[in-house]
Amino acid sequence: MLIVADDLDFAEELAEGLGSKGFQVQQESDIRPALEKSRNVDAVLLDLTLSDVDGFEACRALRATSHVPVIVMGLQDDEFDQVLSFKLGADDYVVRPCSLRKLAARIEAVNRRARNSWGLPAEPEDEIHEFGPIRIDMNRRMVLRSGREVMLTRKEFDVLALLATNPGRVCTREQIMSEVWGHDGAGDTRTLGVHMTGLRKKLGMPMLIETVRGVGFRLAVHRASEGEAA
Structure with missing residues (x-):
């Protein structure tokens, strides 16, 4: 699990909370090293309010780099932000602040869907x-x-x-x-x-x-x- 956020207090609190739920968490505040790390994690939590790069461009870059599930975190329940996030390849969108229990469930859900999508052998006959x-x-x-x-x-x-x-x-x-x-x-x-x-x-x-x-x-x-x- 990789958290991409440059709000360090928020990222530390989130990492500690997810760690208590059994997740192995890495953190990055810069999108460039995050792109490299995204290839070796199960999911990415991407904060839209990055200061060094537009959050939507970061989402686009992550999707272009790997198939890792991406959960976008936004500060507002804005339809435009959600629509654009999904168009850029995000798997889910949550509004900050989000309960730790709910966020953990969303992470598990996108990981489960990703495993089902890519990890299962093909059927012997075309469907x-x-x-x-x-x-x-x-x-x-x-x-x-x-x-x-x-x-x-x-x-x-x-x-x-x-x-x-x-x-x-x-x-x-x-x-x-x-x-x-x-x-x-x-x-x-x-x-x-x-x-x-x-x-x-x-x-x-x-x-x-x-x-x-x-x-x-x-x-x-x-x-x-x-x-x-x-």
Whole structure:
């Protein structure tokens, strides 16, 4: 676990708290050595309020350097900051101050998702789901639209994969948050919405994923042919 923050009092307190939870913690206040260390840690906690570099640029640099899970820490519950963080490849966004128990759960969740995404052997047979022009290759974690690859973040793919394995069925918000993020999303009303918006836009078929008001989302398989004709 690597904490990247130049607020030394905050970083020391956080490192001590996470250490008491069983995490092995390293600290860096400068993004350049942090990029090197990120290749050898399980996750990175990135404070957006760095003084030597823009926090969003630091997030972009971390994602370009390695596939390590990145949890961004911001000082405000700002939708723009969250959207931009996710677009730059962050796996989660938490608002400072955050309870140590909640933060530890979020770290464990992103680590678990990362292990499942990269650490398991491929299935012996291809698992392909097709909905009109959309082709989802589960083993290769690849999505194509009309033969062209759609570049999704890890979380966007995980959400789409969950919906694709339950076509036409409603997946509740709690179910999606639990299976993709590892928690039920209590008190977090934006994360899933941000990812759904990005996913619909990238797929180019906004009506393929239907919102079931007050419940959750489903893959509208009856609309797949509409996208094929678009």
